Amino acid sequence: MSSFTPTRKNKRALVWDKAATGLFYALGACILLFIFWLLYTILSKGLPGINLEFLTKLPEEIDVGGGIGPVLFNSFYILILSLIISIPIGVGSGIYMAEYAPKNKFTEALRMCVETLSSVPSIVFGMLGLAIFAEYFDIGLTILGASVSLAFLNLPTLARVTEEAVRAVPSDLRNASYALGTTKFQTIRTVVLPVSLHAIITGICLVAGRAFGESAVIILTAGLSTSGEMWDFNLFSPGETLAVHLWYVQSEAIVEDARQIADKSAAVLVFVVLFINLLFRVPLWFNNRKMKR
Amino acid sequence: MSTPVHDLPAQQGAMKKQPAHPSRWKRSRGTRVRITNGLFKYYFLFSILALCFVLALVIFFIGKTAFLTFNEISLSQFFLSFDWTPEEGEFGAASFIVNTFSLTALTLLFAVPLSIGMAILIAEIAPKWLKSFIRPILDLLVGIPSIVYGYLGLTVLIPIIRSVSGENLGDGLLAASLVLTIMILPTVSRISDDAISAVPKKYREAAYALGSTRLQVIMRVVLPAAGRGIAAAIILGMTRAIGETMAVVMVIGNTSQLAKSLFTPASVLTSNIVMQISNVEFDSTWNYALHMMAFLLLVISFGLILIIRLISKKRGDEAA
Amino acid sequence: MKLFKKISLVAVAAAFILSSAGVGSSVQAAGSVSGKITINGSTALLPLSLQAAKEFQRLNPKVKIAASGKGSVTGPQAVNKGIAQIGACDWDASTDVPGFKAFAGQVANKVAVIPFATVVNKNVGVDNLTTEQLKGIFSGKITNWKDVGGSDADIVVITRAFGSGTRVNYQAKALGGGDIVKKAKNYKEVGSSGDMKTAVSTTPNAIGYIDLVYVSGDLKAVKHNGVAATTENVIKGTYKVWSYGYYMTKGQPTGATKAFIDYVQSKKFQEGSLKKLKFIPISAMK
Secondary structure: OOOOOOOHHHHHHHHHHHHHHHHHHHHHHHHHHHHHHHHHHHHHHHHHHHOOHHHHHHOOOOOOOOOOOHHHHHHHHHHHHHHHHHHHHHHHHHHHHHHHHHOOHHHHHHHHHHHHHHHHOOOHHHHHHHHHHHHHHHOOOOHHHHHHHHHHHHHHHHHHHHHHHHHOOOHHHHHHHHHHOOOHHHHHHHHHHHHHHHHHHHHHHHHHHHHOOOOOOHHHHHHOEEEOOOOOOOOOOOOOOOHHHHHHHHHHHOOOOOOHHHHHHHHHHHHHHHHHHHHHHHHHHHHHHHHHO | OOOHHHHHHHHHHHHOOOHHHHHHHHHHHHHHHHHHHHHHHHHHHHHHHHHHHHHHHHHHHHHHHHHOOHHHOHHHHHHOOOOEEEHOEEEOOHHHHHHHHHHHHHHHHHHHHHHHHHHHHHHHHHOOOHHHHHHHHHHHHHHOHHHHHHHHHHHHHHHHHHHHHOOOOOOOOOHHHHHHHHHHHHHHHHHHHHOOOOOOOOHHHHHHOOOOOOOHHHHHHHHHOOOOHHHHHHHHHHHHHHHHOHHHHHHHEEOOOOOOOOOOEEEHHHHHHHHOOOOOOOOOHHHHHHHHHHHHHHHHHHHHHHHHHHHHHHHHHHHH | OOOHHHHHHHHHHHHHHHHHHHHHHOOOOEEEEEEEEEHHHHOOOOHHHHHHHHHHHOOOOOEEEEEEEEEEEHHHHHHHHHHOOOEEOOOOOOOOOEEEEOOOEEEEEEEEEEEEEEEEOOOOOOOOEEEEHHHHHHHHOOOHHHHHHOOOOEEEEEEEOOOOOOHHHHHHHOOOOOOOOOOOOEEEEEHHHHHHHHHHHHHEEEEEEEEEHOOOOOOOOEEEOOEEOOOHHHHOOOOOEEEEEEEEEOOOOOEEEEEEEHHOOOHHHHHHHHHOOOOOOHHHHO
């Protein structure tokens, strides 16, 4: 160490380095504090009032004390259906873009398509869903229509995230696999996907979180009412979701405790997103630890 | 995802399972593998084409109605006039277009430094425990429904803006861009974070070996190498900002005028569509014009994506 | 496109069979009414529609009702297109109103009386406004509260989007058909009654208008030409700012739709739930 005498330039670089590190930490602290404040504001208003009754009861129009049972169920139902539709296609197209697509104008065009699709406002997907399902097929406002329209909304983000994740897999790994004589698909299945799984799941969590809180699409395609039963798996029932219910109680409901229901619904929404994240992350996390050992 | 090389033992484990197949499969196995290989190639191609089909559907559906606009009003009126008074037959969308650009620019101005700073902190600087703490928390922000953001913007942010600026209303571009910044922050920083983490370790080690400080490594090696991914992150964030509606509507003021200051109640393409689409007749010029605005939104984001791609490509070439 | 339609129809049909098999319902049952009703349109009537749908489905389990809301004019339009059987609308869409043409062939079924109120932020000292003063404020000619007897402060005008049922009725009944300003510094449009309530209650010096049912402690309703906005005054006929809420149907309603509208108009619902929702029964108006 002693043989190295830092020049002025070195010293300046070191000072800058220290300052920048401090700055990054300060920035991080500010944003984290802000996020905590945000979560605290939402959760502290809502969580204390939540009990099992609120989560399972039917919504009320006149009397106070209405619950969110069917809308919560619909939220999950529509989310899962939309993910079933969008994950195979979204992840598939991401893999195509990263692994198969030749480097040419056509691929560039495909990529632009994906990105343009991600900028389509959600209300436009709602209008599209309404035109397809309510007018073209004439099935009215249904869970099916909402799931498909929501899947449209999920697609571009899924494709983009998968592409980035797959692309980030070092080519050494692929080459090693090819050297063992595997086909392209085998390499993708056994090497590329497992390695990029973590990032893909992060992407799915992001998409699921956004879809869970989406309201504009659902209002237009699944309506603002439920069938009034708790466990209604019928794809052709109207399917108000929690986010839509939140919009409704915040905008139009005249029941006296609308504000409290809105606060509680918002808290439940955030809580569920937290839960979805945990559900997917924790097993991954443990897996990673095991592997490292 | 940060250090994929470490995951290697897992694949080796996965591969070891393969020879366990009974040997009588051996002959047919080769064929089967080849068939699956071919099939899946077409499956992946099919998925991307399905995705493009959705876009085509959107364009067809909106465009079909949108271009009826110009049967009734002239191109120049729609694009150049600042007067949007549909009740009186004035369909000038220029102020919305300009406002959309200003809002997007302002949002990116706030969001990009913040989120890339955040991404650098997570990916490069923070110790491991802090990383695994911050990442899920950032993801949580995505899950907060946009109307909750809108409501908080209306009840918390706007009174603050009002008291700081001394305005009567406080609605406008500033409020909208701040809300949007928070909304796209997690998307941009998480995807940039993934891109930065994916930069191979050897790049950093080489730079450190030359005696660089961490800041120099980040600014001169890591960021340029992750440029592609970061550009993608910014694009995704930007497109979400352009397309976001429910939150913007609550804080922007919804007045069809050019935003001359940060506090002028204004309206952007999305907010105007959302506010008015539910209250117009299907077969009216007004409805056509709103569809035209939705179509325009697609064109604008397409153009912006193109520009960012060109910029990042140039940068990428220089770095290479 | 043809082929696509066929394929997707098959897919939809398959999904339908699957899902209905699970429920195992026999669609046609003798005696009671059955069918599917979609209600679309006015959001102001939505609480009423949802409550009525809930009660009606309890009495007639064979009827499925889906309700949604977007804006008044969507109601009759959805009926025209056949996406909905009932279009909720805040005005009689079978006649012309300013800004909207009549929908030919539709029948307007009155279901409720909706009163509207002028509301101001609690910091505003004014508690009575005449039609002329309101006209001046909303058209942008009067911009300071001191001109209408308040303190020296700018008036912040908050209004609903053009075509909102509340706005159509308010303009016709409270402003005597007067204009609402479009471009000003202290002017804001909101998308729903809830937003209106939040905006007026959190913005100092704000004025707006809202369905009477939403008026609560954090807003102040001002008198219109000296008459307080109350249900009694509406029934007495002294408070003029109200309108009927309508269910629009294509021709005279039939089947399940008729049964549903009959239920909503029945004395049991009008005097019971409808009153609890703070609408006024149609029979109260003479």
